[in-house]
Amino acid sequence: MIRNLSFEVKIQHNLKKCFYYDDGNKLLLSPTSNQVFSWKTAPFSPNAAPNIDSITEGPICSIRFSLDEKLIAVQRSNTSIIFFHRETGETFTHRCKSESESILGFFWTDCPSCDIVVVKTSGLDLYAYDHASKSLALVETKKMTVSWYVYTHESRLVLLASGMQCKTFHGFQLSSVGIIRLPKFEMVMAKPEANSKPVLASEDVYIVTVYGRIYCLQVDRVAMVLHSYRFYRDAIIQQGSLPIYSHKVAVSVVDNVLLVHQVDAKVIILYDIFSDSRAPISAPLPVLFRGFPRSDSFTSRPGTKESESLEASDSNDNEAIIYGEGWTFLVPDLICDVANMRLWKIHLDLEAISASSSEVPSVLEFLQRRKLEANKAKQLCLAITRTMILERRPINMVAKSMDVLVTSYALSLKAGSYFKGIKTERTSSSVPNVSGPGQGVDVNTGRTDGLGKSVQHESASRVNSVSVSRPSNYLSSETEDSSSFEPLKISSNDAQFDSGKVDTGAESSATGNPLNASVSEQQESQLTSPAISPDEMYRFVFAPAEEEMIGEPSYLVSIILEFFRSANLEKVKVHPNLYVLTVQLLARSEQYAELGLCVINKIIEPSKEVALQLLESGRQNFQIRKLGSDMLRQVSLHQDYVLLLVQDGYYLEALRYARKHKVTTIRPSLFLEAAMTSNDSQHLAAVLRFFSDFIPGFHSTSDFSTYYHILNEMNSSSVVA
Amino acid sequence: MLEYSFSKPNSSRSPSLVTEDLRSFISKIYTVYSTNSASFMGLSSIGTASDGMQLCIFDLRRGQHEGQELDKILYFFPADLPFSTQLSVIGLSEGLITFTRIFSPEAACEVIEAERHSHVFYEAEPDIWMVMIVEKSKDSEAIWRIDALREVLKEIHSLFVMFHGSIRALLEREPGGGLTRAHLYPFIMDYLRACQKRSPLDKCCCGNAEVAVSDGLIWIYFLVGKKLQLPSFRDCLMERRSVQMLTVGREAAIEVQTLVRILESSAGNLPCFSLILFQDLLVSTTLSPEDTINLYKYAVLRLTPLALSSGAKSWSYLRKGNSSSHVSIGSTLLSTGSVSEQFYGSHDASPAGDNRYHVTRPLQHDKWFKGKDGFLITDIWGGDIGSLNVTTPTVWLHQTEERMYLCAYQYKSLTIILLIPLSSILNGDQGVSILKQQLLENASLKILKVEEKLSKGWGGENAYHVSGYRYLLVDGNRDISRASPPTKVTTLSKESLLALNRLREEVDAEKSRAKWDNPGREKDLEVCIRAKNNAWAVARITGGKELYMVLEKANETLLYASDAVEKFSNRYCSGTFSLD
DSSP states (O other), rough: OOEEEEEEEEOTTTTEEEEETTTTTEEEEOOOEEEEEEEETTTTTTTTTOOOOOOOOOOOOOEEEESSSSSSEEOOSSEEEEEEEEETTEEEEEEEEEEEEEEEEEEEEOOOOOSSEEEEEEEEEEEEEETTTTEEEEEEEEEOOOOOOEEEEETTEEEESSSSOEEEEEEEETTTTEEEEEEEEEEEOOOSSSSSSOOOGGGGGGEETTEEEEEEEEEEETTEEEEEEEOOOOOEEEEEEEEEEEEEEEEEEEEEEEEEEEEEEEEEEEEEEEEEEEEEESSSSSEEEEOOSOOOOOOOOOOTTTHHHHHHHHHTTTTOOOOOOEEEETTTEEEEEETTTTTEEEEEEEEHHTTOOOOOOHHHHHHHOOOOTHHHHHHHHHHHHHHHHHHHOOOOHHHHHHHHHHHHHHHHHHHHOOOOHHHHHHHHHHHHHOOOSSSSSSHHHHHHHHHHHHHTTTEEEEEEHHHHSSSTTTSSSSHHHHHOOOOEEEOOOSSSOOOOHHHHHHHHHHHHHHHHHHHHHHHHHHHHOOOOHHHHHIIIIHHHHHHTTTTOHEEEEEEHHHHHHHHHTTTTTOOOOHHHHHHHHHHHHTOOOHHHHHHHHHHOOOOOOHHHHHHTTTOOOOOHHHHHHHHHHHHHHHHHHHHHHHHHOOOOOHHHHHHHOOOOOOOHHHHHHHHTTOOOOOHHHHHHHHHHSSSSGGSSSSSHHHHHHHHHHHHHHHHHH | OOOOOOTTTTTTOOOOGGHHHHHHHHHHHHGGGGGGGGETTOOOOOSSSSSSSSEEEEEETTTTTTTOOOOOOOOEEEEEOOHHHHHHHHHHHHHHHHHHHHSSSHHHHOOOEEEEEEEEEEEEEEHHHHHHHHESSTTTOOOOHHHHHHHHHHHHHHHHHHHHHHHHHHHHHSSSHHHHHHHHHHHHHHHHHHHHHHHOOOHHHHHHHHHHHHHHHHHHHHHHHHHHHHHHOOGGTTOOTSBBBBOOOOHHHHHHHHHHHHHHHTTOOOOOEEEEEEETTTEEOOOOOOHHHHHHHIIIIIIIIHHHHHHHHTTTHHHHOOOOSSHHHHHHHHHHHHHHHHHHHHHHTTTTGSSOBBOOOOOTOOOOOTTTTTTTTSSSSSTTTTTTTEOOOOOTTTTTEEEEEEEEEEETTTTEEEEEEGGGGGTTTHHHHHHHHHHHHHHHHHHHHHHHHHHHOOOTTTOOOTTTTTTEEEETTTTTEEOOHHHHHTOOOOOHHHHHHHHHHHEEEHHHHHHHTTTOOOOOEEEEOOOTTEEEEEEEEEEEEEHHHHHEEEEHHHHHHHHHHHHHHHHTTTTTOOOO
């Protein structure tokens, strides 16, 4: 499910409903006859006040701020662009030289050689802005016929369409490292009839950036598919097609997830184009408004989301019609509702998405790639894994899931992103340890952490909560939830408009319970990877699962083995406690043969914890105890090993071992007593002699005299006997 | 009252003097009894027609009345001896047991050494005794270790129990004893034949094995002939009742264990067990040590790729000779036409001679085949191999005291044995085939992977050879052993092997003494002896683990030999035997 956090742009009624999006600076621009209102959309903040700049009156074809935001460029017609200096108010105009060509548009660039690129029907003109002369200097011209173009600042890629059907493309990437000319390529278009040749429109071509790769998506209305092309430096390769189910589609990208809006059907199909799979992540999902300052009845229970949100919108003067006429999709993840003058930001409801698919491994894979709400994704992964085990899903499936989680962890270790987040994560994860496993881990954290902070940041909390979605604690109550969806409204201070009703609602809910929101915001911002460490796997998955699955350890052992397998493949170290748990489980189900193999083949890696557990579990089985004592020796826990030998009555062996490994910390009386209880005067004499020889001054200790006396008694009694 | 016929080597006495003779010999036993391994110089063995070995099984609770003596005989080899001779052998054994029990009710005699024979005793079940009598011939090869012989008896019995249940239970089922005899005779014959063939150390046997495979008759000749191969001193670097394991890396081990889990989970929630072998080496088991040893032995004898391929060669011969295995003993024996079996048939009074009992012969040679689906099939338990409609084999587990279906699957070098309780599958063979199907669905991929991993890590036949050393490592705690490959052991000189054999006998005696003196405690022991050829034979025992070693090139000093052992221990036994 998608959540749109709204960002209301309420402007005076007399303003024209005219919006431009400057993706270079992530600004939403609304020019009036002599002013430009600009709102920052990143960070997405509802209360952001617009900046207002004055410009001269005139028609506006397009408008963009320079990347340093010092200049405002306004295309007045297909022949001229006018530039305003924001500070000085100076202006200058740039005109087409030739009458035969017209300006299609322009964009600012951070390319080292030029500052602004003007796209004309005859090709590209690259200009450098000369600060001194306040004029543009032509740097380079790329000649070609252009019917229309698409550009996104995110990809720095401009695609120029030409040809009868507008399906022949030239491409340039104008990045800070220079200009790359892409090879010419053709897009595929199905023909409706033999002779008709459909013409490709600019609205049907999208440039999307996913996982740092650049794709182009092209709508083929005849074939009803979305073709995808991937751009390489030297090639453009068609990547296959996605089906579409609506004549009107739009494309967004949120957190590297590709969202294909099936506008007619009012649903979104999500794709995670990470691997070669072209299968949607989940079933088509509806859009739901969140963060509407409406009423407390606005809940977020999955399943009811759609109906309630629709109902809500009905009661509110058509304020928000999903996929209404006025919706404009802005790259990558914004929707501008021109009719209602609102800007929506698309959020993924990870919980709902994961709930809508039963393919657990792929869901986990999906969640592990999410960066925006890493903590939430992580908590979801933990919950899903735990549930999967408790539901005793087939081992193969769980094995795949383990692979996903461990691989992701290993990757994040390599990339260093795991430790970036770990510091803040530590503080929060220490709390659930106290509260016991299996409980609402984050609820606790959220509250404790939140209380202090909310006081300090009460005013700020409203701002914070904006980009925050529902907090990650799925266990928290509904009421908390609803309150955490704050009204995400911006009111521009200068422009007065009626927002009374809405505002109050916002206010009350903001002061009412902003805790979760602010806290999870902080956590999420710090946790950059949803990767789960083996330690966390133990504490939040295996240990709770073990508690709940008491009596049937066999399945859990299988799962743990699968985890070992994954961890071994990725060379990830497993928490010793998990080994201990494995020993416990195997011993409990009396699978001693298997336990033996696991220890001997080092599937269970030797450690002191494991050795002690083996000794403990070995009370019922001599062989297992033996493995434990062998392990003590193996991991060089000499003192423990010697103690064990003495306890088991092998005091002579213990002495020999102690001598060899220089264990001096054990009291002689332990050995002497063991020798005495064996009732063998020779042995007792030997032990006494040992200590007399190797411990200086042993003769004068009370131990010596006591046992010397005992030895004499033993000898005399044996003589008598 | 039975008659004992004793004869002293240098004097011949009439049978009427038997009672007196017995008395004198009993007094001799008394004097030397404390060692548990008495040597009776004055007693010669029973004069029988058969040279070589005699093996008998008898029940002390049976045939205690005059005229019913035959009842107590459950098995006798060679079966063509007159009953009077058989009875005299058993009578002597019975006398010894009864007598020695006076002094040691818990454990009667273990061995009697006579001048020309050794009598090895083993009480397989309460009052059911197995006795092996071996001739000490002048043949210099006929030197053995008594404990190794007893291991043979133990193995015969435990394998028998695995397939047919305890002898006592069989006797209770049919008090006449016919059923028991009908089971024991073919079983032990099959066993002796099987072991002979698979004893790689036996040069004589190996040399003729090929011949034997291609021609059953020649093979059988060996068996009845006096050259029956018993574990000799040449086998002193192996341990019969133990399992040889494949050493695997952690990664492969994890794969194996996850496979085990998948295998056992494909049987649903039924409690089942599995055993995985790679080549002839054990990789994984979930069975108790006792059951593991038995099934491992059976797998190596009959199921592993090596066992199957040796069978395949003679397949055509057997098809001709024996069309159906599941027939009563008499007809099987006749139809195979082998000499050894004919004498059972021709033996009028032999209990196995009639057709009343349907007996499965699980140790029968060449009866297992690999089916198209990878599962191993056999018609030993009934059915027709041609139509693939065969009865699933069953075994009896010592640990759970339950009958289990045995499903064996083979992929390349990997042999997987799955054991499912009879009680948990309701519709018999049909249920088993459903289970097999599930197994294939769930585990095929994993099996492929595991086989690949193990093959990659497999160092070949000589993987466990350590140059310069000839060794045997026994982990008594877990019944595992590892030894130098047989081909390497054969390079040792006879003197070295004899020395080690002698050493092992010493150690056996020491161990058994320690067991009596101090039950439950492990004794550490170190013995080094120098052979005539200046080789060192070394034994080190610590914490239930044993290391035997022959060092032929360490002929300098004891220090040098001890150093070599230390190195070996540190390198290959994680320092277990490095005492100081």
